Every structure is written in C-alpha cells, then in structure tokens.
Amino acid sequence: MTTERATQIGIDRLVRLAWLEQTASLVLGGGTAADIKSSLQTDLCSAFRSARPAERGSLGKTITILMKVWKTTPPDLVELKEAGLDLLHRMPKSERMAVHWGMTMAVYPFWANVAAQVGRLLKLQGAVTASQVQRRMREQYGERETVSRRTRYALRSFVDWGVLRETDCKGTYEPLAGETIVNVDLAVWLIEAVLQSGVSGSTTLKGLIDSAALFPFRLPRLSHGDLAAFSQRLEVITHNLDEELVVLGDPISRKTSDV
Numbered sequence: 001m002t003t004e005r006a007t008q009i010g011i012d013r014l015v016r017l018a019w020l021e022q023t024a025s026l027v028l029g030g031g032t033a034a035d036i037k038s039s040l041q042t043d044l045c046s047a048f049r050s051a052r053p054a055e056r057g058s059l060g061k062t063i064t065i066l067m068k069v070w071k072t073t074p075p076d077l078v079e080l081k082e083a084g085l086d087l088l089h090r091m092p093k094s095e096r097m098a099v100h101w102g103m104t105m106a107v108y109p110f111w112a113n114v115a116a117q118v119g120r121l122l123k124l125q126g127a128v129t130a131s132q133v134q135r136r137m138r139e140q141y142g143e144r145e146t147v148s149r150r151t152r153y154a155l156r157s158f159v160d161w162g163v164l165r166e167t168d169c170k171g172t173y174e175p176l177a178g179e180t181i182v183n184v185d186l187a188v189w190l191i192e193a194v195l196q197s198g199v200s201g202s203t204t205l206k207g208l209i210d211s212a213a214l215f216p217f218r219l220p221r222l223s224h225g226d227l228a229a230f231s232q233r234l235e236v237i238t239h240n241l242d243e244e245l246v247v248l249g250d251p252i253s254r255k256t257s258d259v
Contacts, residue, residue: 005074006198009141009150010108013062015157019044020100023066024088033071037063069100069107077106079233080196083189091183097161098179098186098217102193105213112197112213113140114154118164119212122175130155130171163216180218187219188230195234195248205236205244 022043026036040063048059068074073081084103088096105112117136121128133155134148141147155173158164164173181187191208194200199213205227209219224236224244237245 005107006109007141008108009110009146011065011110011114011150011154011157013058013065014153014160015062015065015104015111017097017100017161019062019066020069020104021093021096024070024085024096024100027070028085028089033067036071037067040066065108069103073107077196080106080189080192083192083231083233087183087186087189091186095183098181098190101161101214101216102190105199106193106196109197109199110141110150111154111157112194112199113137114151115158115215116199116211116213118155118158118173119215122215123212127167127172127174130173161216175215178216178218181220184220184222184226185230187222188227188234190214190217190219191222191227191246192231192234192248195246203245203247205246208246 019040023036023040026039031039041059044062045059048057048062070081070085081103084099087099091099101115105115114133114137117133118128121132130152134151137151138144138147155164159166159173162176163178165176166173181190187209191205194208194211194213195203197213200208200211205222205224209222227234227236227246233249235247235249237247239245
C-alpha cells in the first residue's frame with residue numbers, strides 16, 4: 001500500500017452498497033471509464049439535490065469514489081480488483097456485499113480504519129457511539145472536524161449496507177446479524193484485502209481471519225494450504241514453529257515465474 005493512500009481520508013460522501021453494485025456491473029459489462037461515468041451520472045442524479053455534471057458537487061465526488069473502487073483503481077490493486085470482479089461474476093447478488101466491502105477497504109484505508117474501530121468497540125461493549133469512533137479516528141488522523149465528518153459518512157454507509165443499526169439513542173449503533181463466509185476463495189481474497197488496507201495489527205493467519213475490520217463477517221478457519229490453493233498473491237511464512245505469518249507476495253517475482 002502506498003503511503004499516500006494510507007494517510008488519505010478519501011471517503012467524503014455516503015457510499016451506498018447499491019451504487020457500488022451498479023458500478024461493478026457496468027465494469028463487468030465491459031464499459032469504458034467514460035461510458036460508466038456517464039451512466040452513473042444519469043442513474044444517480046435523482047439522489048442528489050444538485051446533480052449538474054459540470055459541477056464538482058456531491059454527485060461528482062460520489063462517482064469518483066465508486067469509479068476508484070471498481071474502475072480507476074490504483075495500479076497496485078489491479079490484481080485484487082480483477083480477482084474481486086471474478087468473484088462478483090460467479091456469485092449471486094445476495095452474497096456480493098463482502099466483495100464490495102473488501103475492495104472499498106483496500107482502496108480507501110480510512111473505511112477500513114473506521115470499520116476496525118467499530119469492530120473493536122463492538123467486541124468490548126456490544127454497541128458503539130459515533131463520538132467514540134470519531135475520537136479514535138482523530139487520534140489517528142489528527143484533530144480536525146473533517147475527520148469527524150467523514151467518520152460520520154462511513155458510519156452512515158455501514159447502516160446503509162445493513163451491518164449496523166442506529167438505536168433509539170441517537171448516535172449509538174449496534175451490529176446486525178453477521179454474514180458467515182463459506183466460500184474459501186472469497187475468504188482468502190478478504191484476507192488479502194485486509195493486508196492491502198494496512199489496518200491489521202497482526203499478520204498472523206488467525207489475526208487476519210479475526211480482523212476487526214471484517215466485523216460484519218465470520219470467516220472460516222483457513223490453512224496454509226487454502227491460501228496457496230486460492231491465491232498466488234499471498235505468501236505464508238512459518239514463524240516460531242507454530243505461527244504462520246501472511247504477507248503480500250512480490251508482483252515482479254510472480255510475473256517472472258509466469259514467463
């Protein structure tokens with residue numbers, strides 16, 4: 001992950017799951033960046049008060065986020081994106097949320113960081129408040145109102161995705177039923193997405209499976225063999241005899257080995 005992406009907040013709008021699903025469908029349909037952008041401008045304009053394409057307003061900023069996740073992806077994430085699109089192509093719509101979550105985490109580590117803070121707090125106390133998450137995010141990104149405001153966008157997005165529910169106490173959230181991941185291919189891909197986001201405090205296989213950033217999902221127990229079978233982009237290093245560390249492989253060496 002680049003230093004610029006790690007320190008960038010990026011998420012400055014509500015990101016609806018349905019909009020990411022629509023964007024990915026357009027990409028899978030083979031549309032060019034210009035065609036996809038034009039389609040999104042037409043289809044999403046009714047959701048925004050000011051939707052004139054010539055203005056860099058909410059619609060334009062939202063489309064930039066959607067495009068960056070599934071079309072104009074950073075070069076170092078292209079392989080992850082292509083694998084994610086393949087998963088989306090093979091999965092029913094009802095099971096695709098995890099793929100959109102993982103790709104959004106990788107492209108926007110701020111999203112992953114908010115998710116990780118939420119996941120840790122939920123594990124500790126069963127519910128979270130926006131102020132608790134905002135305080136932790138300001139500790140990491142700086143004491144700026146921008147950080148608090150964009151944390152709210154992420155939390156509102158989590159509600160839209162159906163992974164959190166705001167309680168009767170305004171600003172307090174509790175988790176909805178988590179999704180059990182049974183597809184090993186998807187589980188391995190999600191581990192790679194966590195590594196790409198840079199938010200995991202651990203690179204052990206168990207630590208990645210239990211990553212707080214993946215709080216809406218329950219991953220199966222995975223082995224060294226599962227990672228080797230389902231991804232050429234991950235490497236497992238045995239540490240202290242009984243501990244397995246997972247690292248991102250070198251893309252240059254992979255290209256060389258394919259020749």
